[in-house]
Amino acid sequence: MNTAAPASRLLAYGCLALSMSLVGGYVALSKPLVAAFPVLLLAWLRFGIAALAMPHWLRRAPGEPPMSARTRGLVFLESFLGNFLFSICMLFGVSLTSAVSAGVIMASIPAAVAVASWLFLRERITVRIGLAIGCAAIGIGLLALAPAHAPAAGNNGAASPSMPWLGNLLVFCAVLCETAYAVIGKSLTGRLGPKRISSLINLWGFVLSMPFGIWFALQFDFTAVRLGTWALLVVYALAASIWTVWLWMTGLRHVPAAQAGVFAVMLPVSAALVGVLVLGESLAAAQLLAFALALVGVVLATWPTRRS
Numbered sequence: 001m002n003t004a005a006p007a008s009r010l011l012a013y014g015c016l017a018l019s020m021s022l023v024g025g026y027v028a029l030s031k032p033l034v035a036a037f038p039v040l041l042l043a044w045l046r047f048g049i050a051a052l053a054m055p056h057w058l059r060r061a062p063g064e065p066p067m068s069a070r071t072r073g074l075v076f077l078e079s080f081l082g083n084f085l086f087s088i089c090m091l092f093g094v095s096l097t098s099a100v101s102a103g104v105i106m107a108s109i110p111a112a113v114a115v116a117s118w119l120f121l122r123e124r125i126t127v128r129i130g131l132a133i134g135c136a137a138i139g140i141g142l143l144a145l146a147p148a149h150a151p152a153a154g155n156n157g158a159a160s161p162s163m164p165w166l167g168n169l170l171v172f173c174a175v176l177c178e179t180a181y182a183v184i185g186k187s188l189t190g191r192l193g194p195k196r197i198s199s200l201i202n203l204w205g206f207v208l209s210m211p212f213g214i215w216f217a218l219q220f221d222f223t224a225v226r227l228g229t230w231a232l233l234v235v236y237a238l239a240a241s242i243w244t245v246w247l248w249m250t251g252l253r254h255v256p257a258a259q260a261g262v263f264a265v266m267l268p269v270s271a272a273l274v275g276v277l278v279l280g281e282s283l284a285a286a287q288l289l290a291f292a293l294a295l296v297g298v299v300l301a302t303w304p305t306r307r308s
Contacts, residue, residue, distance in 0.1 A: 044213020082181025096167025
């Protein structure tokens with residue numbers, strides 16, 4: 001009877017790890033997409049493509065109770081904070097900074113979840129969690145004080161190369177959105193199935209981004225977009241709105257939210273690897289130190305405690 005529990009928990013761990021790895025990968029790969037599409041149009045296209053791929057997930061499962069007003073409110077907040085605002089902050093942020101820097105900042109997610117647990121779930125923050133938060137803060141501070149890794153001046157005065165600090169700030173806002181996503185998601189997994197959660201929050205994201213998406217679409221030249229960029233957009237939409245959400249919600253059903261935070265380490269690692277190996281970015285000494293401190297914070301925040 002006890003053999004099934006470890007197996008299901010191991011499968012949940014695999015789902016959580018793969019979900020965060022995919023998030024880190026598409027955070028990095030979104031850089032060429034934000035160069036081809038306006039950010040708000042890109043977000044709308046992402047939600048729209050995903051909506052076409054999973055309309056059958058909207059149906060209520062046979063044993064699933066009807067949604068209460070509280071559940072509907074949580075679904076909206078999950079989409080608005082963890083889906084819509086996260087996408088906007090992340091896409092704008094990545095367009096202004098590097099994928100490596102975005103990965104370092106997102107390594108603070110477990111510490112942010114710990115603070116949210118203290119605020120909303122009344123969980124006590126131990127000395128170790130406090131040290132983890134400090135490591136994440138110092139890592140982000142080092143990154144902000146490090147020399148900009150943006151291209152040299154000469155981009156016709158464009159704002160994006162000259163403001164990596166703004167990109168880092170927006171990515172940190174995405175961290176806060178991801179924190180809300182983790183806390184609210186744990187509550188939703190006890191009420192709805194992973195597939196229905198994925199489809200509902202994606203549909204809300206599509207509705208929320210529709211006014212901006214239509215406005216940008218009316219003045220955008222879609223014929224100028226290359227075929228490879230369209231293929232990357234489809235993969236990005238499926239990964240961001242379907243695969244990562246379903247994997248995370250599936251794993252979260254069997255793992256406490258605080259413990260699931262350990263797998264956030266896969267996000268900055270995969271983002272940095274894609275940035276270095278695929279996008280040709282480099283790791284400076286300050287970035288390596290910031291990245292190491294961020295990872296130390298992750299380990300401190302998520303290392304299991306012994307029970308007496």
